[in-house]
Amino acid sequence: MTAGGAVVVVGDVLLDEDIDGVASRLAPDAPAPVVDVTGDRCRPGGAGLAAALAARCGREVVLVTALGDDPASDAVRRALRGRVRLVELPLSGTLPVKTRVLASGRPLVRIDRGGGTPGEPDGAVPDALAQAHAVLVADYGRHTARAVREHLAAVARRTPLVWDPHPRGGAPVPGVRMVTPNAAEARALVAGDGDSLRAHARRGTELAERWQAATVAVTLGERGVLLARPGGTTPMLVPVPYRAEGDPCGAGDCFAAAATAALADGALPEEAVQRAVAEAAAFVAAGGAGNPALWDAPVTPRSVPAPQKDPFALAEEVRARGGTVVATGGCFDILHAGHVGLLESARRTGDCLIVCVNSDASLARRKGPGRPLNHLADRIRVLAALGSVDAVAVFEEDTPVELLGRLRPDVWVKGGDYSVEELPEAEALRSWGGQAVLLPYLDGRSTTLLARRAARAAAAPEGTGP
Incomplete structure (x- = not known):
């Protein structure tokens, strides 16, 4: 068909x-390259x-x-x-x-x-x-x-x-x-x-x-x-x-x-x-x-997604040259100013930044009905477009511990609304000599707050919303 x-x-x-x-050489009778x-x-x-x-x-x-x-x-x-x-x-x-x-x-x-x-x-x-x-x-x-x-x-x-x-x-x-x-x-x-x-x-x-x-x-x-x-x-x-x-x-x-x-x-x-x-x-x-x-192959798929850097190959490449592999993670359902600031700061702590993002099923389990607001392909595309992000990896579980065991980053970064003791990833990082750190987070910015604000605005009578 x-x-x-x-x-x-x-x-x-x-x-x-x-x-x-x-x-690899020039011809003896003229300054011309010889091609083997x-x-x-x-x-x-x-x-x-x-x-x-x-x-x-x-x-x-x-x-x-x-x-x-x-x-x-x-x-x-x-x-x-x-x-x-x-x-x-x-x-x-x-x-x-x-x-x-x-x-x-x-x-x-x-x-x-x-x-x-x-x-x-x-x-x-x-x-x-x-x-x-x-x-x-x-x-x-x-x-x-x-x-x-x-x-x-x-x-x-x-x-x-x-x-x-x-x-x-x-x-x-x-x-x-x-x-x-x-x-x-x-x-x-x-x-x-x-x-x-x-x-x-x-x-x-x-x-x-x-x-x-x-x-x-x-x-x-x-x-x-x-x-x-x-x-x-x-x-x-x-x-x-x-x-x-x-x-x-x-x-x-x-x-x-x-x-x-x-x-x-x-x-x-x-x-x-x-x-x-x-x-x-x-x-x-x-x-x-x-x-x-x-x-x-005469027939190929119609879809033409942007070629993403392989996060595992990138991590190996950076490690091989003695660099520092940094990773962070989250749902990133609505990318906001808090996310952008965190990602930019995380990237400055090492030589590459790999973002671990929840799959749609994982996000729905964590956040409940009505989520995700943006499906995985769109979230990956937005993250990959940021200059601070070098690669994106997806995990299906509730936490990225298994994925981190494969990536083995040197630094795991989370926003300041956690404590290191609360992070399930911290113990895994210690097993290969990595370090979990917290970075300051921009107060008042979160996907949940933005979603609630949008829902209130949509429900308000015309002319009374923010």
Whole structure:
């Protein structure tokens, strides 16, 4: 069974090749590194990558592209078999091949070879477009979009169409739902300097008006995506959910594919951008287009939670370098100023802070009916977003003693509304030489008091509440 509405991807497919190796010396005849090859791999790039990403959750995807009789075209067909349905245009020439040479994971040089000209489409192209819930044009400047432009102009009037542009490609057809240039492409298309959000917003608005597009999503890398509309309305900035450390190759294709899939499911452009930013961040964090798992498993889960640091690995790492592991715990049902002050103070006592948080069931047993007010996933997300928190660990029991036995922190911190003698964790800490300490707590702040105050305000007659 497919997941979500059908998507058609139209555009230029490339064959991407990565040659991995290690460079530890220079060539004797030139100041150039010598790469000892450890492996190489090939995969579809361009529109082929975008189509594969759109199909990851079992969605029906049709790829309209130009392929020939050359070995690179055959490699693309093999890689995409069982993932997407191909509608082929004839290709005069050979499929482009982009080869990256990497040393210890870092690109040294890229070699481009091959290239051809797409032929005329047959009746299979308009038939495929007629069945689409959304269409993505992945334009890499090699003229597939130009060959089917007439059909794309017709479909844009009735179906959400996303256009991922290229400096050497043509302008999007009028009426597209979203165009997705990156910051460099937008600067090349609109005169003017500056890397401020104001400058990007101006470019996005001007491009939306020039292209007669409903929206333009300017991708800004680690800063997120700026969504602009014609007419100079206030743009929407969607920040990345976390800093993704990984290979950014293919991130733009992932963003465009995810946005198209969201539109196929009936999302608004603003909703589509939020989903696409999250999926692109997860894609980069997992290794980008070079991640072998991307091609080993055609179907992956839709959820894209931020990658959390493993608390146990973090504790071992800090201990190994002679640092001090600090831990604290609680329900954190409503994060308030008292919590924030405690966490900031706790972090300053050592080299990392791991927060042990009650599961929903554990919290409900402790606090009674109506709790938690915020479920575990939301509590973890809020805690992990704090600069003072390095990792979060969850415990199901009534106390975190068992969890602490696995973490073995050097310091266990609690707020000053306890005494050390009352802490069930204190004895466990002593067994491995750790120390339980109390920190001053901000008076008058507690989740229970805040919940009671909110309940009184909600029950008060209009105009009489605080």
